[in-house]
Amino acid sequence: MIAVDAEEERKEIIRRYRKLLRTAKPFLKDDDAKLIKKAFNTSLEAHKEMRRKTGEPYIYHPLAVAQICVEEIGLGTTSIVAALLHDVVEDTEIELDEINADFGPKVAKIIDGLTKISGVFDHGSSQQAENFRKMLLTLSEDVRVILVKLADRLHNMRTLGSMPRHKQLKIISETIYIYAPLAHRLGLYAIKSELEDLWLKYTEEDVYADIASKIAESKSSRSRFIRSFVAPIQEELNRAGITFEVKGRPKSIYSIWNKMKKQNIPFEEVYDLFAIRIIVDTDSEHEKAACWQVYSIVTDFYTPNPDRLRDWISTPKANGYESLHTTVMSRAGRWVEVQIRAKRMDEIAEKGYAAHWKYKDGAPTSHESGLELWIQKVRDMLEQNDTNAIEFVDDFRANLFSDEVFVFTPKGDLKILPVGATALDFAFDIHTEVGAKCLGAKVNNRLVPLNYELKNGDQIEVLTSSKQKPNEDWLRFVVTSKARSKIKDSLKEYKKQAAIDGKEIVQRKLKQMKIPFDGDVVNQLRAFFEEKTVTDFYYKVGKGIIDPSEIKKYKDFKVNTKSQRAKTEELSDYSDDFSKVKTTGKDILLIGEDMDMVDYRLAKCCNPIPGDDVFGFVTVNEGIKIHRTTCPNAPELLSNHGNRIVKAKWMSEQQNAFLAGLRIIGTDRVGLMRDVTDLISSELKVNMRSISIDTETGIFDGQIMLYINNTKHLDDMSRKLAKINGVVKVTRFESKDLK
Numbered sequence: 001m002i003a004v005d006a007e008e009e010r011k012e013i014i015r016r017y018r019k020l021l022r023t024a025k026p027f028l029k030d031d032d033a034k035l036i037k038k039a040f041n042t043s044l045e046a047h048k049e050m051r052r053k054t055g056e057p058y059i060y061h062p063l064a065v066a067q068i069c070v071e072e073i074g075l076g077t078t079s080i081v082a083a084l085l086h087d088v089v090e091d092t093e094i095e096l097d098e099i100n101a102d103f104g105p106k107v108a109k110i111i112d113g114l115t116k117i118s119g120v121f122d123h124g125s126s127q128q129a130e131n132f133r134k135m136l137l138t139l140s141e142d143v144r145v146i147l148v149k150l151a152d153r154l155h156n157m158r159t160l161g162s163m164p165r166h167k168q169l170k171i172i173s174e175t176i177y178i179y180a181p182l183a184h185r186l187g188l189y190a191i192k193s194e195l196e197d198l199w200l201k202y203t204e205e206d207v208y209a210d211i212a213s214k215i216a217e218s219k220s221s222r223s224r225f226i227r228s229f230v231a232p233i234q235e236e237l238n239r240a241g242i243t244f245e246v247k248g249r250p251k252s253i254y255s256i257w258n259k260m261k262k263q264n265i266p267f268e269e270v271y272d273l274f275a276i277r278i279i280v281d282t283d284s285e286h287e288k289a290a291c292w293q294v295y296s297i298v299t300d301f302y303t304p305n306p307d308r309l310r311d312w313i314s315t316p317k318a319n320g321y322e323s324l325h326t327t328v329m330s331r332a333g334r335w336v337e338v339q340i341r342a343k344r345m346d347e348i349a350e351k352g353y354a355a356h357w358k359y360k361d362g363a364p365t366s367h368e369s370g371l372e373l374w375i376q377k378v379r380d381m382l383e384q385n386d387t388n389a390i391e392f393v394d395d396f397r398a399n400l401f402s403d404e405v406f407v408f409t410p411k412g413d414l415k416i417l418p419v420g421a422t423a424l425d426f427a428f429d430i431h432t433e434v435g436a437k438c439l440g441a442k443v444n445n446r447l448v449p450l451n452y453e454l455k456n457g458d459q460i461e462v463l464t465s466s467k468q469k470p471n472e473d474w475l476r477f478v479v480t481s482k483a484r485s486k487i488k489d490s491l492k493e494y495k496k497q498a499a500i501d502g503k504e505i506v507q508r509k510l511k512q513m514k515i516p517f518d519g520d521v522v523n524q525l526r527a528f529f530e531e532k533t534v535t536d537f538y539y540k541v542g543k544g545i546i547d548p549s550e551i552k553k554y555k556d557f558k559v560n561t562k563s564q565r566a567k568t569e570e571l572s573d574y575s576d577d578f579s580k581v582k583t584t585g586k587d588i589l590l591i592g593e594d595m596d597m598v599d600y601r602l603a604k605c606c607n608p609i610p611g612d613d614v615f616g617f618v619t620v621n622e623g624i625k626i627h628r629t630t631c632p633n634a635p636e637l638l639s640n641h642g643n644r645i646v647k648a649k650w651m652s653e654q655q656n657a658f659l660a661g662l663r664i665i666g667t668d669r670v671g672l673m674r675d676v677t678d679l680i681s682s683e684l685k686v687n688m689r690s691i692s693i694d695t696e697t698g699i700f701d702g703q704i705m706l707y708i709n710n711t712k713h714l715d716d717m718s719r720k721l722a723k724i725n726g727v728v729k730v731t732r733f734e735s736k737d738l739k
Contacts, residue, residue, distance in 0.1 A: 009057055013044070016063045023070045024080060032077040039084040039103065046092040053162040061155060062086060068151035072191060074351040079144050082110040086148060090115045106142060113145035114152070132178060146182065153179045154191055157198040166647050169615060169629055172199045173638030187320050189349060196254035203630060204257070211253045214267050222250065222274060229330055230276060236297045242290065243281040250274040264665075264731070275337040279346045287342035288313055291324050294340045302328035305335065313345075318404050318416050320348055408459045417454060420479045424450040427462045428483035435483060436490055437464040451477035499535050502542030509551045525551065527621060600624040600648075602658070606631035609658040611711030616646040650710075659689065660714055661705050666727040668700040675724050680706060686717065700726070703733065 017040055021033065028036075043062050050058035066083035069075040081103055088094045089111055096115070100108035113135050135149055157175060160168055176199040183192035201208040226248035237244050250256075251273055259270050278298075282290045291313055298304075308327035316322045322345040327337050341349065403419040407426065417425055423443065428435030441448050442461040454460070470490040478484055506525070510517045522534055529546055531537040540546040600616065606628040608614045613629040617637050626648055627634055638645060664676060673693060680686050689705040708714045718730045 013057060013059055013063070016060065016067075020063060020067050020070065020080070023067065024077070027076055035077060035103070036080055036084070039081040039107075042094070042102070043084045043088060046088045046094055050091065052159070054159060055162075058087075061159075064155045065148065065151045068154055069148060072154075073147055073151060073188065075144065075147060078106050078110070079148055082107050082114075082144065083148050083151060085111055086114045086152060109142055110145045110148060113142075114149055146186070150179060150183050150186075150188065150191060154195060157195055160198065160202060166615075166645075168202050169634075170638055170642055170645070172202045173635045175199055177635040177639040185318075187348060188351070189321075193252040193254065197252050200254050200257055207257060208253060211256055211267060215250050215253070215256075215273075218273075222248070225330075225332065225334075226274070226276065228332075229336060232301050233278070233298055236300070237278075237294065240293070240297070242294065244294070245279045245281070247277040247279070248274060249277070264729075266729075275339055277339045277341070277346075279341060279343055281343045284342075284344060287344065291340045291342060295324055295326065298326070298328060298338055298340070302330060302336075304328045308337075313341075315406055315414075323349060405454050406456050407454050408457075410459065410461045412459075418479055421454050422450065422477050422479070423448055423452045423454065423460060423462070424474060425478050425480045425483045426454060426460050427464075428478070428486055429480065430462060432486050434462055434464060435486060436470055437466060437468045439463045439465045439468050450474070495535075495539050498542035499538040500542070502538035502540065505541050505548050506538065506551065509548050513552060528553075530621060600626055603627045603631065603633075605633050607659050607661065609660055609708065609710055609714065610650040612650070614648045614650070616648040617641070618644040618646065658708060658710075659705060660708050661703060661733045662714075662718065662721070663729075663731050663733045664700070664702045664704065664721060664727055665729045666700045666724075668695045668698050669726050672700055672724070672726050673702070676702065676704075676721065676727075679720060679724065680704070680717070 021028075021036065024032075024036070040063075044059050047058040047062070052058055052061060062084045065086065066080045069079045069083045073079075085099060085103070085107065089096050089099065096108055096112055099111055135145060153175060156171060160171060163171070175195050180192050180195040180199065183189075183195060197208070230246050230248070234246065251270075256267065256270055256273065259265075260267060263269075278294055280287070280290045280294060305327045308325070310323075310325035312321055312323050312325070322341060324340040325337060326340075327335050330336050404416045405419050405421060407415050407417065409415065409430070415426065415429060417429060423441035424435065424438055427438040427441070438450060440450055440463045441452065442463065443452060443454075443458050470487045472491060474487050475484060478487065506522070507517050510521065515521060522537075526534050526537045529537055529540070529550075531540065537546070541548060541551075601622060601624070602608055603617075603625045608626050608628045608631075614626050615629060615634075615638070616624045616626055619625055624646065627637065631637075666672065677688070677691070680688060687707045689707065691702065691704045694701045708717065714732065718732070721727060721730045
């Protein structure tokens, strides 16, 4: 039986390998097929004893990643070879030098970028953040490392069901925090949407299943509607002699859920559940005119929403996306989004970066576009090697994944900056020296301060002075990574001198107190004054922000840092086993491994209650905090601080009171508030902490903070409240406070 299974597996491996070759065949040249075969055989041999969590041979994974690279991203031979070999250096005995010798420096560079770092990291850093920065460093050599990584992440997300829950949480959080936005920025919209959908599937399983089933139920009626909607447009396009293709597709499950959540509406009220795409087949010279001609025909039949026109043909997005979007009212009284683009534009929208450039000997050959400018910005960020890796990842994500604002220099040159960018960001974008000496700006000939937020179409003239120099306040109102890093560079020398002065003051003060000046003592002082780093502590002493006389309170400061550090290291193992941490009445919360003496707190940002899916986070000064896996802060915590995450699980029904919030929306009537409070207090015997009500034009909107036992208790209460006459919707809400 085993031999038969082995033979079947061998046949399946060969079948998948041949499928890869068939997909890649159109662009293979010279000895490409031989090189791919060599990479396949190397990977097959290296991984021969390994299996995935699904029980399948490990080689299925690199084959799948290579298939995604070709079929869904449009990459070539070098990327296929790198995808087939991407795990061999990290997981097998093969060294990077062997890859370099057998497959060349380009493949070796990509694999090096994909290989995780091992070792000890600086205080305040994390292995996850360091690995991400290392991967991005390869941008200066070859962008394909990120594209292969996205293919790798997509396949891992597709096969996530076989992984234990704690690993699922880590992977999905990294995905939504970093990789989905990265796919979006590189123009890989199909991959971005699938990553977001899979994140939702493993975060809010019931919500995902509910939306997916409703989309499936409406498929036949949606198809009929699309046929009816496009019929008159198709007829007119044919009459005009335009060659075109029409596609109809539902919006992604994640985007529908996001809209439902933001607008607080049910599935049935999401007005643009699907989009119609009209793709025009014309030469590049006439693309723009053809798209506007199609727009004219569409709006001849259907009335457009003037607030929903998006022209990314005249001004493409920074990632190269070009399309004309409008939302029109159908004859059935439903809003429909119509996307109009040329065939070339559609290929860029589907394949993103890979459709922009065809590689020749590993180097992209193209004019400088918005996407290339973005990649140059990434390289500029990476040159600032002195930043903490976690801070780098946060900056990278915040500054490079946002929407754009389009502004102009006095000479009319277009500059694209993130939404929220200020006049000072613009000054630094022009040149570092211009930014450092910036006093203010003239926007559309009107004088504005440094923190003026730029708007589309603004024309900006920067005003400078040789006497001006950066100060720490500037960091509060710049959003671009270039501005932040240059301001920090300017402040660094100033801060360095202040820190040296502060260190001398601390030494003298400790000597007076007859306390040794060593690393443990200084680190305890840092923790006592709640500073992130020792340098920050020295700096504030040097600047007089921390009064040196306050250091005498250190004698009363009892923190065993060695013990705390040991506990943190134990937690970083993130074991599959649970140990009891805290028991109150019938409540049992299990956390980590052998942590029975560790206390915990419930995070205020998400107010977890028994029954919620939760995890623990080891804070610097407040022990373990318990967060819901759906907490607004969860993606950032799980993505950047994996070594400080511990498993946590409610193990029994809870009889103690936990704070939760309910939002009740309905049609206002006399006695509605009384009925709600009577049900909560008298019938259900639940204590309320606070209640706020807003009534306007006949709509009742109430928010109640109350003490409940567990999620089942809360769900039962929500169902009973929903049955009260006039109540339309009851939902749980979370605190917006940060962690």
